[in-house]
Each structure stands twice: as C-alpha cells, then as structure tokens.
Amino acid sequence: MTSVDAAIALRIIDFLREIGLRVELCEVAEDSFLPGLRIRQGGLQVDLDRLPWPGDLLHEAGHLAVVPPDVRATLDDALQDMPAVPHGGEIEATAWAWAATRHLGLDSAVLFHDGGYHGHAAGLRMNFELGVYLGASGLASAGMTGLAGHACTPEGAALYPQMRLWLRSR
Numbered sequence: 001m002t003s004v005d006a007a008i009a010l011r012i013i014d015f016l017r018e019i020g021l022r023v024e025l026c027e028v029a030e031d032s033f034l035p036g037l038r039i040r041q042g043g044l045q046v047d048l049d050r051l052p053w054p055g056d057l058l059h060e061a062g063h064l065a066v067v068p069p070d071v072r073a074t075l076d077d078a079l080q081d082m083p084a085v086p087h088g089g090e091i092e093a094t095a096w097a098w099a100a101t102r103h104l105g106l107d108s109a110v111l112f113h114d115g116g117y118h119g120h121a122a123g124l125r126m127n128f129e130l131g132v133y134l135g136a137s138g139l140a141s142a143g144m145t146g147l148a149g150h151a152c153t154p155e156g157a158a159l160y161p162q163m164r165l166w167l168r169s170r
Helices: 003-018 055-065 090-104 121-129 136-141
Strands: 023-025 037-040 043-046
Touching: 003 023, 003 043, 003 055, 003 090, 037 055, 043 055, 055 090, 090 136
Parallel strands: 023 043
Antiparallel strands: 037 043
C-alpha cells in the first residue's frame, strides 16, 4: 500500500469509527474474503499491510451499515449466509459506499477501483458519476436518506448522496 493509500485508508477508518462502526487494526489471515479485510461480529478487522484498495473498507462497511443493528452484530465474512434483509443487500451497500465516498470527498476510483466489482467497476463508476444511483431507493426505503421528487421524502430532508442516517436503525 502506498503512503497515499494508507492515508486514505486511515481517513476512512476514522470516519467509520465516528459513525459508530467498530474497526480494529490487526493482522488479517490470508484466507479472508478480501485481502487485508475481514468482517467479524459486526465490525471490521483491517490489516493495512495487506489491504490493496482502501475503497474496499467503504463497501464492506456499507454491508454493515445497511442492515438493522440486530443483524449487524451477527455478521461475519460469510455474508452469503446472512438472513435476507429488505433494502439491506449488495446494491444498497454499494449506494451507501458511494454516499460515504462523496461525503469524504474521495475520487470515485477509490471506491470503484479496477481490482473490484468483478470487472464492473468502470461501469459502476460511470453510472454513479452520471447520477444513476443504483440502490439509493433502498436506502430511502430504509429511512437512511431521501430522494428528490420521492413522495415519502419530507421537504428539507437530506437527499442522496447525503445521508440522514449512516447506520440503519430499524
């Protein structure tokens, strides 16, 4: 990890801790789902020496943030074994990560890096940069943000990519 990437990772970690997610800096075994990163009991374990892409922190944190607290506390690496949660899936985690990327003022390539998203990073980057916010409606349905022109969004509410809540409460 370059010194720039390490600085970005530490900035992201500070943000995640500020919003109430548990982040532990420690050695992460090589069998983790992502290099240098592991979800453990509703928090993140991060090995900065092995983390190639700091944006992965945002996406994995998104998985924790978009589920209710009782589900969040049980999450480990095997997210495919997670119970189905309405508006708490992959696309909402991606939308949450984009909102966090914008909030932190990071370049979109930090989140949508070429080493991730199963070869679809460039397409996702283009969609979000153009304002095609896949998953934002799920975040709004979960009460985490508002959408412009959406009937359920009160006037003056935070509009995506701004967030009303960083961690889902219900």
